[in-house]
Amino acid sequence: MAVKRDYYEILGVRRDASQDDLKRAFRRLAMQHHPDRNPGDPAAAERFKEINEAYAVLSDPEKRRAYDMFGHAGVSQAGVGQGPAGFGGFEGFGFGDIFESFFGDAFGSFGRRATTRSARGDDLRYDLTISFEEAYRGTEKEIEVPRLVACEACGGAGAQPGTGWETCGTCGGRGQVRRQAQSIFGAVVNITTCPSCSGAGRVLRTPCSACHGQGRVERRRRLSVRIPPGVDTGSQIRLAGEGEAGLRGGPPGDLYIVLKVKPHPQLRRQDEDVVYDLRINMIQAALGDRIEVPTLDGPVEIAIPPGTQHGQTFRLAGKGMPDVRTGRRGAQFVKVQVVIPRDLTPEQRDLLRKVGGLTGKPEKVSKGFFEKLREAINLD
Numbered sequence: 001m002a003v004k005r006d007y008y009e010i011l012g013v014r015r016d017a018s019q020d021d022l023k024r025a026f027r028r029l030a031m032q033h034h035p036d037r038n039p040g041d042p043a044a045a046e047r048f049k050e051i052n053e054a055y056a057v058l059s060d061p062e063k064r065r066a067y068d069m070f071g072h073a074g075v076s077q078a079g080v081g082q083g084p085a086g087f088g089g090f091e092g093f094g095f096g097d098i099f100e101s102f103f104g105d106a107f108g109s110f111g112r113r114a115t116t117r118s119a120r121g122d123d124l125r126y127d128l129t130i131s132f133e134e135a136y137r138g139t140e141k142e143i144e145v146p147r148l149v150a151c152e153a154c155g156g157a158g159a160q161p162g163t164g165w166e167t168c169g170t171c172g173g174r175g176q177v178r179r180q181a182q183s184i185f186g187a188v189v190n191i192t193t194c195p196s197c198s199g200a201g202r203v204l205r206t207p208c209s210a211c212h213g214q215g216r217v218e219r220r221r222r223l224s225v226r227i228p229p230g231v232d233t234g235s236q237i238r239l240a241g242e243g244e245a246g247l248r249g250g251p252p253g254d255l256y257i258v259l260k261v262k263p264h265p266q267l268r269r270q271d272e273d274v275v276y277d278l279r280i281n282m283i284q285a286a287l288g289d290r291i292e293v294p295t296l297d298g299p300v301e302i303a304i305p306p307g308t309q310h311g312q313t314f315r316l317a318g319k320g321m322p323d324v325r326t327g328r329r330g331a332q333f334v335k336v337q338v339v340i341p342r343d344l345t346p347e348q349r350d351l352l353r354k355v356g357g358l359t360g361k362p363e364k365v366s367k368g369f370f371e372k373l374r375e376a377i378n379l380d
Contacts, residue, residue, distance in 0.1 A: 272330030
């Protein structure tokens with residue numbers, strides 16, 4: 001079995017190449033190896049196909065990300081389900097359409113009969129907001145999506161039932177018209193898109209009354225979306241075939257659900273871990289305490305040992321978010337913030353002076369601050 005070449009190597013670009021770099025490399029190589037410029041050269045035709053395939057993947061951000069992560073398996077039919085979570089395979093590169101978007105029909109296409117090929121429907125995006133708790137546990141949501149579907153009356157053909165498409169009489173089905181004029185330089189041939197059929201080569205004499213010849217009509221569809229535990233803002237879920245209907249019987253596009261997770265009022269997320277900022281006073285830090293803290297599974301009581309310092313962190317294993325692929329949960333980190341009081345009573349000020357004193361300069365003490373505070377509080 002032949003080993004497929006690296007797509008970046010095919011285009012001669014670095015792996016961090018920008019979209020503009022990719023576009024310039026593709027244009028240069030496609031012009032050089034186009035079959036019309038290399039008639040009868042099978043190696044050039046194969047090279048041209050290889051260039052198209054590489055650009056089709058790397059010019060699409062999602063396909064490029066899958067290729068960078070999984071290689072050729074991430075963007076091949078055999079790699080369906082092997083790519084990033086929420087995505088399947090990537091079909092329908094549309095190599096010819098990519099090349100024509102750059103160069104039009106400049107390589108001797110006049111004289112070929114135009115074809116009204118079926119075209120894949122557009123992909124759709126739906127933004128969905130869920131709560132922090134729903135992202136943790138997973139959920140199922142009902143959504144309503146407006147989209148273009150195949151016309152029921154004409155089956156997507158665009159023609160009134162019982163009629164059909166006819167060959168364009170202006171261009172004879174070629175989709176282009178050729179006009180020749182004389183100038184001081186001799187005969188000048190101008191080839192343009194047929195104005196009668198807009199390049200399709202066929203015309204619709206009797207459009208469908210339901211879709212007015214478009215072959216598609218807008219409908220709203222209710223869908224149930226299963227959201228797995230552990231998703232985060234920016235996560236995407238792909239629903240294959242739930243995009244817009246294709247043209248002239250082409251396959252439908254896909255629907256991508258893009259998630260946004262609302263922030264939690266007390267917890268914040270760091271990958272699969274969560275962090276809780278616990279505010280305690282000086283006495284609790286000095287003498288220790290047992291305090292109830294919120295977690296995703298409900299309140300949990302933790303022990304604050306005597307002498308706890310500001311910024312000290314306690315780890316609660318298995319109390320974080322689940323990994324969306326493995327289900328393994330992260331940890332919750334409780335970060336201590338010792339709150340220093342601003343407004344003290346005279347008695348409180350006297351107590352603190354007994355503990356540390358005010359000297360106006362750094363002072364070496366034999367006992368730690370919290371130890372002295374503890375002794376002062378215990379005085380009769």
